[in-house]
Amino acid sequence: MTEFQTVIGLEFHAELKTKTKIFCSCPTTFAGEPNTHVCPVCLGLPGVLPVLNKRAVELAMKAGLALNCQISPFSKFDRKNYFYPDLPKAYQVTQYPLPICKSGYITVPDADGNEKNIRINRIHLEEDAGKLVHSGESITTSNYSLPDYNRAAVPLIEIVSEPDMASAEEAKAFGDKLKLILEYAGVSDVKMEQGSLRCDVNISLMPKGSDKLGTKVEIKNLNSFRAMHRAIQFEEDRQRRMIERGEKIVQETRTWDEGSGQTLSMRSKENDHDYRYFPEPDLVPTVITPEWIEAVRSELPELPDKREKRLKEECGLSYYDCAQIVATPALAFFFDEVAKIFDDKKTIANWLIGDVSRLINVAEKEYEQIPIAADDLAYLLEQAKSGAINNNSAKAVLEEMFASGKKPAEIISERGFAQISDSSALEEAVKAVIEANAKAAEDFRAGKQQAMGFLMGQVMKATKGQANPNLVKELLAKMLK
Amino acid sequence: MAITVNDVEYVAKLAKLTIADEEMDGYIKKLSAILDYMQQLQEIDTNGVPLTTHVLPLENIFRKDEVKPCLPREKVLANAPDTEDGYFKVPKIF
Numbered sequence: 001m002t003e004f005q006t007v008i009g010l011e012f013h014a015e016l017k018t019k020t021k022i023f024c025s026c027p028t029t030f031a032g033e034p035n036t037h038v039c040p041v042c043l044g045l046p047g048v049l050p051v052l053n054k055r056a057v058e059l060a061m062k063a064g065l066a067l068n069c070q071i072s073p074f075s076k077f078d079r080k081n082y083f084y085p086d087l088p089k090a091y092q093v094t095q096y097p098l099p100i101c102k103s104g105y106i107t108v109p110d111a112d113g114n115e116k117n118i119r120i121n122r123i124h125l126e127e128d129a130g131k132l133v134h135s136g137e138s139i140t141t142s143n144y145s146l147p148d149y150n151r152a153a154v155p156l157i158e159i160v161s162e163p164d165m166a167s168a169e170e171a172k173a174f175g176d177k178l179k180l181i182l183e184y185a186g187v188s189d190v191k192m193e194q195g196s197l198r199c200d201v202n203i204s205l206m207p208k209g210s211d212k213l214g215t216k217v218e219i220k221n222l223n224s225f226r227a228m229h230r231a232i233q234f235e236e237d238r239q240r241r242m243i244e245r246g247e248k249i250v251q252e253t254r255t256w257d258e259g260s261g262q263t264l265s266m267r268s269k270e271n272d273h274d275y276r277y278f279p280e281p282d283l284v285p286t287v288i289t290p291e292w293i294e295a296v297r298s299e300l301p302e303l304p305d306k307r308e309k310r311l312k313e314e315c316g317l318s319y320y321d322c323a324q325i326v327a328t329p330a331l332a333f334f335f336d337e338v339a340k341i342f343d344d345k346k347t348i349a350n351w352l353i354g355d356v357s358r359l360i361n362v363a364e365k366e367y368e369q370i371p372i373a374a375d376d377l378a379y380l381l382e383q384a385k386s387g388a389i390n391n392n393s394a395k396a397v398l399e400e401m402f403a404s405g406k407k408p409a410e411i412i413s414e415r416g417f418a419q420i421s422d423s424s425a426l427e428e429a430v431k432a433v434i435e436a437n438a439k440a441a442e443d444f445r446a447g448k449q450q451a452m453g454f455l456m457g458q459v460m461k462a463t464k465g466q467a468n469p470n471l472v473k474e475l476l477a478k479m480l481k
Numbered sequence: 482m483a484i485t486v487n488d489v490e491y492v493a494k495l496a497k498l499t500i501a502d503e504e505m506d507g508y509i510k511k512l513s514a515i516l517d518y519m520q521q522l523q524e525i526d527t528n529g530v531p532l533t534t535h536v537l538p539l540e541n542i543f544r545k546d547e548v549k550p551c552l553p554r555e556k557v558l559a560n561a562p563d564t565e566d567g568y569f570k571v572p573k574i575f
Contacts, residue, residue, distance in 0.1 A: 018546050025549035034567045039552045055546035076534050083497055085571040098534070133568065140575050146568035274495055284539040 003208040004243070006236050007216075008171050008201060009163035012178060013156050014188040015128065015196040016059040022127050022155035023050030023093065023283070030194055034133075034148035042127075042153035044089030050282050052077075056155035057100070057286060059187045060125045061296045063157055064101030066185040066303055067120055067178070071293050075100045077125075077280040085147050086129040094126035094158075096277045100286065106181065107305060108173035111166075118174050119162040128154040157187070163202065163213070168232035175199060175225045180304050184329050192224055199228055204249070205239045214239075215249040219263055221256045231256040235263050307332060315345035324353045330367035331357075337374030342381050351381060355395055359402045372401045380408040387468055388412075416466060426459075426467055430475045433458045444480050452476060484513045 018028055024041035041048045064071050078096040104120035130152040136142035159178065165171045179190045179197060190197040199222050204214035219235060222228045239249055254263040302310070304326050311322040325332050331352055338348050356377070360367060380401070384394040389412055397411045404411075433455060434441045444451035452473070459472045489508045493500045500508060554567060563570040 020544075020546050020548050023544075025544065025547060026551050027548045033554070035557050035569070036554055036567075037551055038557055043552075043557065051542060051544040053546050054543035057543070074534075085569075085574060132574075143573055145571050145574055146565055147571060148568055276495070279534060281535070284537060284542050285534055287540045 002244075004205040004236075004240055005208045005210070006166055006232075007163045007204050007206060007213060008165035008167075008232060009203075009216075010161045010165070010171060010174060011200040011202070012159040012175075013128075013198045014063070014159065014182055014190060016056050016155040016157060017186060017188055018053055018055045018059065018155055020053055021153040022053050022056050022125070023153060026153070028154045030196075032150050034146075034150065037150040038152070042088070043149060050093070052283060052286070053155060056125060057288075058296050058299075059155075060100050060123060060157050061288065061293065062185050062300060063159070063182060063187045064104065064123050065293070065297050066181050066187070066300060067101075067104040067106060067123070067159070069101035069104030069120060069123060071288055072098060072100055072102060073288055074098060074285060075125075075288075076285040077283045078277045079280050080275045080277055082275060084129070085145060086132050086152070088130065088147075088149055088152055092127060092129065093153075093280055093283070095124035099124035100288075106174060106177050108170060108177055110170060116164075116170070118164045118170070121160045121162050123157050123159050126156050126158060128152065128156045163204075163216075168229045168236075171201065171232055172225050172229050175228060177304070179225075180327065180329070184301055184303050186299075186301075198222075199225075201228060201232060201235075203232060203235050203239070205236065205243060214243075215251050217249065217251065217263075218253045219256055220253060220266070223258070227256055227258060230261060231263055234261065238263070301333070311345075311349075315339075315349070317346065317349050321346075321349045321353060325349060328367045330370065334367075334370055334374060338378050338381075341375055341378035344381070344385060347381055347385065348377075351377070351398075355398055359399065363402060371405065372398075376401060376408050383408065383412065387470070390465075390469070393465075416464070426463070426471060426475055429462050429467070430459055430472065430479060433462060434476075434479060441480060484509050484516065488512075 015028070020026060021028060021042055024039050026037045026039050026042055029037065041050055061071050063069075075095060075098045077093050079091040080094050080096070081091045083090050099122045101123035102121070104123070105117040106120065107115050107117055110116040128151050130147050130149040132139075133146040133148065134142035135144050135146070139145070161174065165174060179192075182188045182197070183190050188196055192198070201219040201222065202216045203219065204216040206212060206214045217235060217239070219231050222231055235254070242249060253266045255266045256262075257264050308322045308326045311317045311325065312319070317325075325335055335345075335348060335352055338352075339345050342348060356370070356372075360370065363371070365371065377398075380394055380397055383389045384391055389397070393412070393415075396415070397408050400406060400411045400415075401408060437455060437458060440451045440454050444455065455476055456469065456472055459467055459476070460469070486505060486509065489500065489505060489512065492512075493508075558564045558567070558569065561569050
């Protein structure tokens, strides 16, 4: 039997983090009452003139730089014509022959754990469509539909990969990495559940070793990477069975149906020329100079691959710790802030992955809203490291910092967490404990080591846990000689 | 240029137009004439002429990313043939 090879290419649409739409000054805020974030420009009323949002251009450039693309010195807009009620003008303003970014790549692990570069063909700028509410259960069972144009003309970038992925796992790795890079770059919210990041899959099969691509099918309506993974596996199977039965794959668009776990045929796919692209006459070309590119590049933070390498090499963190921190940009940025003040990076990592993450989860907060300041955490860790407070107290202080927003120094003094590290202050307590527990003291002198633990416990009790344990041990040993 | 019935039907379908049989000959003639007229451009030697992407000598006209007031909804929906609960209302799509 012929063995088949899966060929996957991905297309992502990411909403850019601008305040306003791509060609007009309406807000891009998610939700809102229907048709309240619209104006004559985004409704496509006659006689209006669209003007390009500079921030949208810069965010697209940022995405391009973060994804190792070339930024085009010259790009322009075109009209893509099709009729659909979510498109108020009956055309979408997009970029066809001259996109803003070209030829990038993302590195992901392949099946053998080696690094594999997945190429990016292009990134272009375009406007989003509106949203349709259907009167019935689904579009086909509805008697009418209700367009809301609040989302129409929100700036998008479309990122098109080359067909370089060979499995659902590689596609998911590409998606995860792309999402993380866009999040670090501050280009998009990348919230799949809110639709600010959307993904379409192009998939075909060919005999193993062949270089002739099979007929591809496009899958839409993938609301999560998990859905993407399932849809690819379903489609690999469906296409292989069809080929084995001698049936022909039709080039078409299919939709993922989460409920039944299958892809369903939507429509036969238009050819590009059916969209009758032509240059958008109302918008002038964009010319990008090397100076502008460098200015935008300087806004980029350290990106995930480089950051992970640095945390491993410079901070001596384990692979697990690095991955945990790098996977959440807000946590990674917070780590850097704390590390500027407190230099034991391993300890910072442990606290962030451990107690800080736990408290954020308990409070049901996002990492973007860590309710404590980096210098306060640094102070707390310093106090624990120097022995001024013990580890359990430090945890309690952190909890209260989360709950009350108080400064750590204030909490430590209020709750009397400061350890007694002054030996003259402790000598009194140690002496009293030895006198009160003459039997235990005798046992220890007779060589019974366990008695030391008991005596230490008594001292800790007498000092309400505030004694520095190392110092207590030292004093006991000295006085029992 | 020879335009066929198929070409006209194909273009009409993309434009969501219905063309009656008796109109077909007229469309074939008119569309052919337009294409023949444009065909004259092919006779010009354009070697060394840079690609024209826009007729105006302008580039980089931008807007600041600042929110301005939107159109009030009653005006947005004023010319709509049909509305419901603040939405436009359109006939069955499929």
